[in-house]
Amino acid sequence: MRNKGISALACAGLMAGAAVLGGVTPAAAQAAGESASATDLRERLERIPGMTVVSVADKEGYPLYSLTYRQPVDHRKPHGAGFTQRATLWHKATDKPTVLYTGGYTLAGGTASLTRLIDANQVSVEHRYFAESRPKGAAGDDWSKMTVQQEAADEHRLTRALRSVEKGKWLGTGASKGGMTATYHERFYPEDLDAVVAFVAPNDANNRDDTGYERFFKTVGTKECRDALNAVQREMLVRRDTLLPKFEADAKASGDTFEETLGTTDRAYEFAVLDQVWNFWQSGTAADCPTVPDAKKATDDELYDWSKKHGFSVYQDESLGTNGSGPYYRQAATQLGWADLRFKHLKGVRNHPDIYQPNSVLPAAMRGTYNNSTIADVDRWVKNRGQRMMFVYGENDPWSAEKFTPSRHDSYRYVVPGANHGASIAKLPAAEQTQAVKTIKRWANVK
Template identity: 80%
Template structure:
């Protein structure tokens, strides 16, 4: 629970729309070894692909694109939307990194792209940002599922493989790593390998023992005690600190009526998230900054909290154009950490608030179904091939990990790292081993 619309294309009838969607893969297969000079032409010949602009990145062409996708891949004739993506093209015979940010369009150069000097395709997740159907279809959140997004990515990789002919490796960070894993599970023939960074795996949403264990072992006993005491004091002093929160909300234009409901509920939710956020983005080196809960004044406690994990959830960032689609997925499929907060039980006022539906507008709320994620977990453990998972030792999101199979698949944990765990921060021996594996998968020296 952390802080983390183009018009539909109109077909000329059922047969025309179905042919457009079915033809993308076939069209890509017909493309033969394009030279760099005619990449744009090749892209424009893919049914449903539009070249929005062409720029340059580090001396290579950089294409901003949209691609027509079915709103529902099981009923493609019923409507479509345009999904945003970018292509950074270096050479057709180089490997291609398929980057799924998991949210809006993320275009930074990935760790993997740098390691293997690859082309990079970046895609915006369906129902995020501008990749949301227009009209009533855009409000049908039942089509925001892991299988539907995996199917979007399947169609796109099939469409582009005729242009980028080298090995394809999927990657992503956090929710992007989860999404890359779901793509591999549902369409294992698309990618040659997957490297997922800090990808949570809440395979059993009713069992949060992994998260509970994390918060009783992370860092040092002294740091854990200080953080818990500061968090508790934020609720003990609610009457003194809530007016400060309300003043900040007024200054920032924050409202809560459509999601959490009141400033009191929004304040408590932010306090509950505080220790999680401290470890997600901080390190043990930040422990000395934690104020003494017994002696700190109200201003000192409140100001420290705002800089170390006190994250405000407001209507403006939780609807259709913000992080709302993520919380919809968490509420219905991805799951969430329903922490017990034993040290706060007697000072909480809203005991059932800590779940994703609390931060969603009413129209976006949903019921949880474990089937898809539990199925992915079983598949990764038993049938997944050429999969690598990188986690951070002190990252709460890494408390529930994917367990890779024995089929040329691996898992690494970066010592002392948080949610920004990187290949480059692995111990030298493990780093060399991981890079060697990735290069073998990508067929590069």
């Protein structure tokens, strides 16, 4: 699973999850039926064992509580080492529905589309081992506790604690890795939430089989566009001797280093080139195809400058360690999987044939060994036993090439025509959009 683009969108965890659904605008804070005063609510939050109210701010007339919640590093040893997980609660009324919004990375600061749609309270949570939610000391360096199950247990404890305050229906949501995280929570603790709406959530259920991704890159867009992109990608490696110095100059100017992760500028350059077509489709659309230069006729400057604006994304030490996107790559390397593309059109021009995998962009201490069992289990459970689950994907999004298949138990999947990693319900055809919105409101018990 490739994901430098996740920085660009903060993954879709922010981009798609915060997309506008055409939801209702919150009523004034003084409207009839509002819950107890902010002071009373704060006291109730502070009475929850392990919960700390860090601060309270106003957001659109409602209190926004910044919280920390004490969690076990290992939920199998609840009385062992612990850490504080960051969260926020945007509270409107205790009888309104509540949206549990996980970006899958650091603490998301925006409002989820689902929250707008059903005029809900919103709980946002930071994924363990990201930013301020990383254990201190030796426990923070024990990456064996950075797992799907442990994060699901974090969210389970937080959900049960805050359900003592927010009494309405609870719906989980997120996009990309956030959508995956919401799905994993539902699989391991299906009694916590009343429904889940996951956007562009990849499902690499069998990491050894990447035919879904290969098929995507053989069919996305038009043949002319695909051929042009492949030609540019190949030419970037053919002209390595003249383009690598440009890359090195850019890296020096930006203060980028590669010693702890990819190792050399040559490896870092090749990795960025390999990711280029993926990122083009992830963040762009077919409307960008006419901008692709003629690979054979373009000058070095034209080729390099266009690439930097269309998918050539640099992976550097500064953004890949413990304080950056490194925790994601650790999960990809050990549980989530990745797209191990063949790049047949690049035969003969690659210097590092085994580089395109997540351990390549991790410091040595964070690397791990892949185990398929958890994600395969989640895939089977969603397909056969999941209830009230909705998945929204983008037709032209490479992350959507391997999808979750929902069960027949009041669960649904929609694909937004022509959409990239920013696919949302608002972009569905009118009839499907109406159907999806109606389903979500029924789940949330709102009109």
